[in-house]
Amino acid sequence: MNIKSLLLGSAAALIAVSGARAADAVVVAEPEPAEYVKICDVYGAGYFYIPGTETCLRIGGYLRYDIGVGDINGVQNVPDHMGDGFHDSYYKQARFTLKTWTGQETELGTLKTFTETRFNFGNSAGDYLGGGTGWEAGNNKPDGTSNVSLNFAWIQLGGLRVGKDETAFQTFIGYAGNVIDDDIVVDGPYDTNVVQYYFDAGNGFSAVVSLEEGSGEDTIDSYVPHVVGGLKYTQGWGAISGVAYDSNYEEVAGKVRLDVTATNELSLFLMAGYGTGDDNVFSGGHDFYKKWDGNWAVWGGGSYKINEKTSFNAQLAYDEGKTFALAANVAYDIVPGLTITAEVDYVNKGDSDYHPASDGFGGILRFQRSF
Template sequence: MTKGEAVDYVKVCSTFGPGFFYIPGSDTCLKIGGEIRADYRVFGGDSGYRISPTRVALTSAGFDRNDDRSAFNTQARIWFDARTQTEWGLLRSYFQINADSHPISHQGRDSVYNGNTFSIDKAFIQFGGLTAGYAHSFFGFYDNDYGDTIWAPYYAESSTANLLAYTAQFDGGFRATLSIEDGRDHRVNNPYGTAYTSVIIGGAEDVTIGSLQGGQQVPDIVAQLRYDQDWGALAVQGALHQNRTGSTWTVSSGGDTQDIPLASYNKWGYAIGATALIKLPFVDGGHFIVEGQYANGATEYLGANNTFFGTAPADLYLSSLFGSGSYDTGKGWSIVAELGGNITPVLNANLVGSYIGMKSDNWLGFVDYQIKEYTIAGNLTYTITKGLTAAAEVAYTHGEWDYSAPGAKYSPSASAWQGGIRLKRTF
């Protein structure tokens, strides 16, 4: 280096809060953060692994020696948050990737045996009111802003979707968002257990059924109106979701596969919901939030894919196998409520309760199917030192199903609980 040569040093950027620094040679501020999560869990009740309600109804079987009763996983997260203040407003890009050593679903089911997985959690661009990329759906805000269970399921919109959205800010705390979202990220398909399908389709073994949905033609349209004040927030939201049949329906049984031609069908499903947040000023970080929604032909917005026992009516199903066939849509409602806050400066507590109810009528022309499920969960998080926490959670889930057909009725139920601890280092 010669005398007088300029040197770029990393400089702190205080404009956007702690942790940001200027990328040398630019006016862009960058924050790099991450987490390591070490999870240790146990399961009990009717199944510690995952139970099909049809299996309970037809064989009266609970868990067996093939079901996991404990499960461990370590997850690493890293994120990059780059921001530049422009004459047109804030330009921001955000990227987060997660890596799991042995991923586990909320039921305790191993997603991958003896293998690691990497997944994109978020990847989006924001410019003024525009959001483009892979971001949380703009239907509701409970899951994105709160959702403070550790593993326990709750029933609300929780999907990350490819989207293009614009948010307009108004005086008085109002803001409105219109979002175009990939409908393939909001589908619910193949809801019926193998055992029950086998009974309906001639008692065959190992029956699997494909999705009726065809290729996407029109993306989902999501809108939200939100009102924020010092005391909390209110929001109402809605979504439109296209259900469109494909050319064939694939049914496999005993190793044989048959493609059944489908009649052309196109119907818009919808979901509507509301959220209310009340901040509790007498507790640090104290809050009570409730979010509820109703859907017809768009059950993913209910949190249908989050059900503990893994069953939910599909958005689109056959309501008749006769003639050219006819179709209908699954429907239902869900609600989630959370009460939480910091008991002491180093001890946080949350209590979450959630319920979902869904149904499909005349599946295959003669089967009525209903599901009801609720979960209650409580957790405590203790801050050992800055950046290091230890958390414990206990949750109970109960599910009920009702399969009704001429001359046959199955009404199984199942309950399960899970508990565990998480050590988390944030940096």
């Protein structure tokens, strides 16, 4: 009987102790809330909110590989291994471009930024037929060197933009066609620092005033900036006019453009330029904006969408310096984001004060992965 009482007492004691421990619950710390990336569709596809902020960010760019051949696109300014001449075969260029966009709504309007950095590796393209190929640093084609360049870095609040950009003489009026070698007859400069204001009336009318620094030997040499002004009317078709003032030479250049959407598949453009800087002896008649030879030049061309994956693009150009250029290509989207473009170029230079008579053909094969 005593043994039974002892066992029962021990069991009761164990139960009491266990109950006491169970009452003393273990406290587990709550996990920190995870901050997942949220999609921001205010400014278009590809944007997301930077965690913890109201700023939307987009990251993109492309990887490109160009192969150039012929009189125009195959000439290189690289001495051969014997030291008695220059390479004259394929021109090749690889480029990786990284782009960033940001956007945020503020009480003073939309705050935006844009950057574009290009990493190039290639052999150097030399002059051909007494003139440059147009494959120069700062435009949308290879510059023939292995380098890194900051092509865009600007801040914009509402309509006010400051920073590194391409001149409004190009961006506002539009570039010369959807061909790779679009500036054998050069339609203007590219790189510059800007302080500009863009106005959009919302009914098809827009305007721009841009104060620009220029670049290279055309950088301003006083406190007076280069000035670009433009007006645009955009509907189903659009006519654009732009005018620029070069403060170094005190010359004026302008371009007028007409775009026509003929059908859903076919779009056409015609552009004419005129500049007063033909007497600039030290610059060969050129100033920062008027890069073509002579006082006037014309460009025309268009794009035709053959099907969902294939398009045909062409451009013709001619200037008072007797340079005629023709470029045509077929661009094919192999898969979404990967495009191969095959282009044929022809240039004929008549005998003029700017260059001797010559002509030549060239070709470019481009592979580009955009993301």
